[in-house]
Amino acid sequence: MSHLTFSYHNVSLPTFPKEPLRLVQEKFTQKAYAFFDVLGDETLLAQVKEKTQALHENFTHFVVLGTGGSSLGAKTLCDLKNNPFGAQKHHVHFLNNVDSHTVEQLLNSLDLEKTCFIAVSKSGTTAETLCQTLCIMKALEIKGMDVKKHFEILTENKDSPLTQLAETYLITPLDHHKGIGGRFSVFSNVGLLPAALRGINIRALHKAAQSYIAGFQESASNNEMTHPALEGSFFAFQAMENAKPIAVMMPYIDRLASFAQWHAQLWAESLGKQGKGSTPVAALGTVDQHSQLQLYNDGPNDKTYTFLVEDSRQKGLLPNAYVYTDAKLSYLEDQAMGDLLYAEARATIDSLIKVERPLRAVAFKALDETVLGELLAHFMLETILTAELLKLDAFDQPGVEESKRLTRHYLTDKQAS
Amino acid sequence: MSHLTFSYHNVSLPTFPKEPLRLVQEKFTQKAYAFFDVLGDETLLAQVKEKTQALHENFTHFVVLGTGGSSLGAKTLCDLKNNPFGAQKHHVHFLNNVDSHTVEQLLNSLDLEKTCFIAVSKSGTTAETLCQTLCIMKALEIKGMDVKKHFEILTENKDSPLTQLAETYLITPLDHHKGIGGRFSVFSNVGLLPAALRGINIRALHKAAQSYIAGFQESASNNEMTHPALEGSFFAFQAMENAKPIAVMMPYIDRLASFAQWHAQLWAESLGKQGKGSTPVAALGTVDQHSQLQLYNDGPNDKTYTFLVEDSRQKGLLPNAYVYTDAKLSYLEDQAMGDLLYAEARATIDSLIKVERPLRAVAFKALDETVLGELLAHFMLETILTAELLKLDAFDQPGVEESKRLTRHYLTDKQAS
Numbered sequence: 001m002s003h004l005t006f007s008y009h010n011v012s013l014p015t016f017p018k019e020p021l022r023l024v025q026e027k028f029t030q031k032a033y034a035f036f037d038v039l040g041d042e043t044l045l046a047q048v049k050e051k052t053q054a055l056h057e058n059f060t061h062f063v064v065l066g067t068g069g070s071s072l073g074a075k076t077l078c079d080l081k082n083n084p085f086g087a088q089k090h091h092v093h094f095l096n097n098v099d100s101h102t103v104e105q106l107l108n109s110l111d112l113e114k115t116c117f118i119a120v121s122k123s124g125t126t127a128e129t130l131c132q133t134l135c136i137m138k139a140l141e142i143k144g145m146d147v148k149k150h151f152e153i154l155t156e157n158k159d160s161p162l163t164q165l166a167e168t169y170l171i172t173p174l175d176h177h178k179g180i181g182g183r184f185s186v187f188s189n190v191g192l193l194p195a196a197l198r199g200i201n202i203r204a205l206h207k208a209a210q211s212y213i214a215g216f217q218e219s220a221s222n223n224e225m226t227h228p229a230l231e232g233s234f235f236a237f238q239a240m241e242n243a244k245p246i247a248v249m250m251p252y253i254d255r256l257a258s259f260a261q262w263h264a265q266l267w268a269e270s271l272g273k274q275g276k277g278s279t280p281v282a283a284l285g286t287v288d289q290h291s292q293l294q295l296y297n298d299g300p301n302d303k304t305y306t307f308l309v310e311d312s313r314q315k316g317l318l319p320n321a322y323v324y325t326d327a328k329l330s331y332l333e334d335q336a337m338g339d340l341l342y343a344e345a346r347a348t349i350d351s352l353i354k355v356e357r358p359l360r361a362v363a364f365k366a367l368d369e370t371v372l373g374e375l376l377a378h379f380m381l382e383t384i385l386t387a388e389l390l391k392l393d394a395f396d397q398p399g400v401e402e403s404k405r406l407t408r409h410y411l412t413d414k415q416a417s
Numbered sequence: 418m419s420h421l422t423f424s425y426h427n428v429s430l431p432t433f434p435k436e437p438l439r440l441v442q443e444k445f446t447q448k449a450y451a452f453f454d455v456l457g458d459e460t461l462l463a464q465v466k467e468k469t470q471a472l473h474e475n476f477t478h479f480v481v482l483g484t485g486g487s488s489l490g491a492k493t494l495c496d497l498k499n500n501p502f503g504a505q506k507h508h509v510h511f512l513n514n515v516d517s518h519t520v521e522q523l524l525n526s527l528d529l530e531k532t533c534f535i536a537v538s539k540s541g542t543t544a545e546t547l548c549q550t551l552c553i554m555k556a557l558e559i560k561g562m563d564v565k566k567h568f569e570i571l572t573e574n575k576d577s578p579l580t581q582l583a584e585t586y587l588i589t590p591l592d593h594h595k596g597i598g599g600r601f602s603v604f605s606n607v608g609l610l611p612a613a614l615r616g617i618n619i620r621a622l623h624k625a626a627q628s629y630i631a632g633f634q635e636s637a638s639n640n641e642m643t644h645p646a647l648e649g650s651f652f653a654f655q656a657m658e659n660a661k662p663i664a665v666m667m668p669y670i671d672r673l674a675s676f677a678q679w680h681a682q683l684w685a686e687s688l689g690k691q692g693k694g695s696t697p698v699a700a701l702g703t704v705d706q707h708s709q710l711q712l713y714n715d716g717p718n719d720k721t722y723t724f725l726v727e728d729s730r731q732k733g734l735l736p737n738a739y740v741y742t743d744a745k746l747s748y749l750e751d752q753a754m755g756d757l758l759y760a761e762a763r764a765t766i767d768s769l770i771k772v773e774r775p776l777r778a779v780a781f782k783a784l785d786e787t788v789l790g791e792l793l794a795h796f797m798l799e800t801i802l803t804a805e806l807l808k809l810d811a812f813d814q815p816g817v818e819e820s821k822r823l824t825r826h827y828l829t830d831k832q833a834s
Contacts, residue, residue, distance in 0.1 A: 067703065067704060067707045068704070068706075068707025068708050069707070072708070083522045083526060084519065084522065085504070085510060085522055085523045085526040085527065086503060086504055086526040086527075087502070087503055093502060096704050096707075097671055097701070097703055097704050097758075098703060098754050098757050098758045098761070099670060099671040099672075099754075099758060100729070100732060100733025100734045100753070100754040100755055100758075101670075101671065101672065101733070102501065102671045103733075103734060103754065104733075104734065105500045105501065105502055106502045109500060109502040109503040110502065110503075125745070126707075127748075127749075127757060127761075128703055128707075128757070128761075130746065130749070131736060131749060131754055131757050132754075134736030134737050134739060134740060134746075134749065135733075135734035135735065135736050135737075135754055136734075137736075137737045137739070138734070138735060138736060138737035138738075139734065141737060160745075161743055161745045161746050164743055164745075165739060165743070168739060168742075182707075245662065245663070245717060245719050246662070246663060246696050253516060253518075254514055254516040254518065254519045255516075255518065261708070264708060264709065265707070265708035265709070268708060268709045268711060268712035268716070269708065269709075269711040269712065271712075271716075272709075272711050272712025272713075272715060272716030272717075273711065273712075273715045273716060274715065275715075275716065275717055275718070276716065276717070277712055277716040277717065278717075279663050279698065279712065279716070279717075279719070279720070281696065281698055284514070285514075286484065286514055286515060286545055287484060287485070287513050287514050289485075289817065289820060290484045290485025290486070290513075290543075290545075290599075290682070290817075291485050291489070291678070291681060291682035291685060291686065292681065292682070292685045292686075292689075293816065293817050293820060294685060294686040294689050294690065294814045294815075294816040294817050295685035295686065295688075295689025295690075295694055295696065295816075296689075296816075297816035297817065297819070297820070298689060298690045298691065298692075298815060298816030299685070299688075299689030299690060299692065299693065299694040299696070299816075300662060300689075300692055300693070300694065300695075300696075301692070302662050302696070303696070312517070315517065316517025316518070316520075316521075316552075317517045317520060317521065317552035317553075317555070317556065318552065318555060319548060319551030319552050319554075319555060320551050320552075320554045320555035320558060321555075322551060322554070322582060322585060323551060325585075326578055326581055326582070328542070328577075328578045328581075329547065329551075329578050330829070331544075331825045331828045331829045332544075332547065332548060332551065332828070335828055336517070337515050337516075337517040337520065337548055337549075337552055338517055339828060340515050340544060340545070340548050340824070340828065341514075341515045341516060341517075343823075343824045343827040343828045344515070344544075344545075344820075344824050346823070346824075346827050347819075347820045347821070347822075347823035347824040347826075347827060348820050350820075350823055351819040351820040351823060354819065397711045398711075398715060399710065399711040399712075399713075399714035399715030399716075400706065400707075400710050400711050400714065402714070402764075402768040402771065403706060403710060403714070403761075403764045403765050403767075403768040404764070405764075406760075406763070406764035406767055406768060407757070407760045407761050407763075407764040408748045409764075410759075410760040410763050410764060411748045411749070411752055411756060411757065411760045412747070412748045
């Protein structure tokens, strides 16, 4: 039983075609989806737990050096517990850019003696991660610190600048699964290690995702064509066919803001190729009601919307007694903050339904590792199903090579710069 | 002389039509753009400075309670100096949602005795701001703290729930300019007070924006139709006419990530009406190269791109000596982190030029109050010029009323919830 309830509006979803589904089922059988096969892998869970215990003994701060798929999944998991208003014990920070101002702020803010850096790059060649790593190593060396002690390296077991660097500093690299690309790596050690360091229950996360995938497989093999992943991918596919090139993902819960970013990469990089795909927009309720809702309600009807809504009714802080004396505030009487958030989500959804925007709401009782595990599994499944509908390879990214080539060219050809 | 250099690619920009420009010039003459008229207002600057000095005497933390236009401009300014990795003295925090989990984390993290809350709502009726204010007041009361001492209220001088509340607690409200809507309020006390509290040079900011606007007016009255604001608005208008409904704003500098969010509201809420407008997407370089560039390069050609690029060459941290021993890392030899960031920006831009995406780059020497003032002024100007091209009122937002009505309905009608 899934903990997610999907409801669709202003769309009619035809039955999912048999052939694309058959291809997906075949790939499951062929173990082509390594990112799902790690679910429930006791060896992996035990390795991550052991490494976490060892690191907790020496460090209170952890900094993930990595970008894109090397950080967004882990950040999504850590945001379940990270405090945005100040570092707590076992806070996990993410450095995903090569903006020196930001990196210097981090180096000047943390107690470096109690900080461990975790450099993550599947290929071991990502320029940003290498540059971050080399600059931070230099900063630690200048302070006379032991680089080896303060660094973990998570990369594929093959010859690369990052494995070479690990060897030089006598750091034993953690193994990045060869068959799992960055944007699909949230359930591998790439997502799990930072999550476990932050105190996320990674076993519950895995269990929920595994059960969600098993539910899908069972439903598909019974020829039940109404599974939410099938409906969801058709919802997306149909929108692309019908001149709705923009897909808004709008959680009504701060802790899922990173989830929307994670999804944006998964969606854009898996499906944005050969002139196909739709453009993901990560929004946040209620914040973007005050920023984007005018456009959503009254601008071009060129978008689909996915709302993620926790049932926050009767939860959270309560207003002070003043609301009982001002008639204009009577609508807040006996309401917790969670009541307002929930009412705002419903109001946004209903106002968009009224103006005939195609949308869906994903409702759940309370956000925790189980719900997050299901959400991640659902949207990974939906992405690979949509790729089959679009006849695309979800796992390559041919469109970024030119930019990588040019970066190196501009750096090394002094005349070009 | 502006500090911004604009360059356009894969577009041909016809001369800006005379009539829309005449309408904008007329509105300048009629003082219809109050948000520009405050620039250089010595009384305003002195009031903000005085209030800042008084608050600095008692508090080390400031929390802006407000959403949308009440917070995004101020956040954009504060991000010039706020440290994302931990609160420093005179840190300005922003609470823009009614997610109780987030608000409770803030209340549990800050030293409340040294914290001042600033509730900002032009109308004094914004449900989120009222709910935040009332819940935090209750939390302070429970701790036995003096609510009056810890609160500032910034709102229009008129009867409203927020002015009533101020009266009850004997708080003297700060005056929100009646003629300046939230999303255009960055140069008023809404933006300036948090900025000054954070230590931003608000006089330099004003001076730069004022000079940018004066330059535009002079250029327009001389019938020079090549000002960047005229070209920029035609670039946007043309894209909407030519099936490019998505406008990506991608700064290559972390401190401008909030700027892209500020711009997204300005753009969406001013122009997204009557079925018109384009959808802003806030991206961040290099981060979104690893998330969205595949889609940008190889997906549908349905976007325009605006890149904001600081000349970060030869600036920032340096890699350690290891780069000289690994041939695969020779491209990082003698390169600072800023060289890599700059090369990545150029590479992304050039790879998109090559695949014929319409784009522009806005280059500047170094981000400071002067450059930020010009950027804000430019994009406000561009937005009102684009509204004239689209024959829209940039200053209303009719599309959000239904959602506000429904929120109150769901809260008060128990049967509906």
